Amino acid sequence: MAPGGPQPYRVPAPPPGPSKPPSRAIAIAANVTMLLVLLGSFGGCVKWGCTYDHLSESAGFSLAFGAGALCLLSGVVAVVVLLQNRRAHETSSILGLAVTILLTLATGPLSFFFWACTTSSGGIGLGGWGRPLRIGRRAVTPGVRASKEWARGPRPDVTGLDVETRAALRDLWLHDARKEHASVPAFGQVAWQLVALGAPSDLVRRAHESCLQEIDHAERCFALASAYAGRDLGVQEMPALHAGGAALPKDRVRALTQVATEALVDGALLEDYNAALAATALDAVRDPAAREALVRIVEDESAHARLAWDIIAFCVERGGAPVVAALERRFAEVPPEPVSLYEESLARRVAALPDKTPLWAHGRVDTSRAGAVFTARLTYARTHLAALTTPLAAAA
The missing domain is CATH 1.10.132 (Topoisomerase I; Chain A, domain 4)
Structure with missing residues (x-):
């Protein structure tokens, strides 16, 4: 056909059908x-x-x-x-x-x-032994793993304990072991801060001695927990510590204020309360290993509280009225009653045990006494703080 001539008819293509859905x-x-x-x-x-x-x-x-x-x-x-x-x-x-x-x-x-559920909780409340380890505003404790490295100390006699009681004792002592372990770097922070502030050698020495005492407490508690568990238990790594945590403000008065207020709550109040609460368990404890651990904890935690008061006195002497004012504000924020000693799930399990006598025999605290002990130690702290700060406040 000549170019430009009529084109042949082409049948139009059928319209596209619906696309095929995916298989x-x-x-x-x-x-x-x-x-x-x-x-x-x-x-x-x-x-x-x-x-x-x-x-x-x-x-x-x-x-x-x-x-x-x-x-x-x-x-x-x-x-x-x-x-x-x-x-x-x-x-x-x-x-x-x-x-x-x-x-x-x-x-x-x-x-x-x-x-x-595969992770370990890092939370910590007011209660249990040891000085809290704080990273910023968060208190942390180590996770737990099967290990012989920290389970070093006398072991209890578990003869006659039923399964539920052994499990409760395992977790109660494990709760304490984790807090004692966290107290080791906590006192390392204290020693670091004291050196930064030019504190006397006696305070720095006692802070380092406290580290060693907390290692001993942690080993004893892990040994007790391991015996009740029927396997050796220890700690995991603590990545939260990789970034440090002992930093102080560059301003000297603010640095003294931080150290003083931390010593007030974590040492003068908490460790004094820990010691007094542990002492209440000595009346009923029968197991020799548990008694030995409690006696050591009472003695050392009392010494840690005294160290905290001496640190406060040092900070007040060096920092003056601003430190006193900060201490008074911080003390006013302390709740009148202690936070539950244990996590809610553990507290429920302990409360559900029909016979708690074996717990007391193995060194555990009767939590019904915690409120009265806390009130008494809070009153003592109020009086002691006033004796430290009132003369300086009056002079100002």
């Missing part, structure tokens, strides 16, 4: 992924959360967020695939979609929870 196999694979993540998370919880070989906090929560995110992503993919299939096939059952949505809503939070 339902993708949704099935996504659902299987969610179930596998959930099972893996549960297995991790059993392996690390139900024993003392806990994961570090950073590792546990990284896995928790990762597992939760993977479940959520898999669920979204599966729901999108099933919705597209349902639009393409009006008769498609809604059951698969409903099951997928339920899996998405359940597996993500559960996987997160299971991995979160």
Whole structure:
């Protein structure tokens, strides 16, 4: 045909049909992924959360967020695939979609929870032995793992103890062991700060001696806890300490104020309370190893409280009225009653024991006496603080 002539008729192409939906196999694979993540998370919880070989906090929560995110992503993919299939096939059952949505809503939070349970708590309350270790405003304690390195000390006789009582004694002494261990770097911080402030050698020496005493306390408590557990228990690494924590303000008065107020709460109040509370357990303790640990704790914690008062006196002497004012403000913030000695779950387990006599025989404190002891030591601290600060406040 000549160029420019009539063109032959061409049959138009048929309109494009609906796009083929993605294969339902993708949704099935996504659902299987969610179930596998959930099972893996549960297995991790059993392996690390139900024993003392806990994961570090950073590792546990990284896995928790990762597992939760993977479940959520898999669920979204599966729901999108099933919705597209349902639009393409009006008769498609809604059951698969409903099951997928339920899996998405359940597996993500559960996987997160299971991995979160593999970590050790780092919290610390007012109570238990030892000076708190503070990183910023947060008090931290080490995680626990199976280890012989810190379980060094006399061991109790566990003959005749039932399973529930042994488990409670294990966790009660482990609670104390973690706090005693945290007190070691806490006193290292105190010694560092005292040197920075040009404190007398006696204060620095006593701070270092306190470190050694806290090591002894921690070893004794871990040995007791290990005996009740039937396996040696020790501590994990403490990554929270990598960044330090002994820094002081550059301004000298502010630095003296910080050291004085920390000594007031963590030493003069808390360690004095610890010593007095531990002393109440001496009346009922029968096990020789537990008694020996308690006697040592009472003596040393009392000495630590005296050191704290001497540190306060040093700071008041060097810092004057601003330090006094800060001490009075901080003391006014102290609650009139102690915070629970133990975590809520442990406190409930102890309260549920039908016979608590074996606890007292193995050196544990009757928590019903904590309030009266705290009130008495708070009154003593108020009087002692007034004796230190009133003359200077009057002169100002």
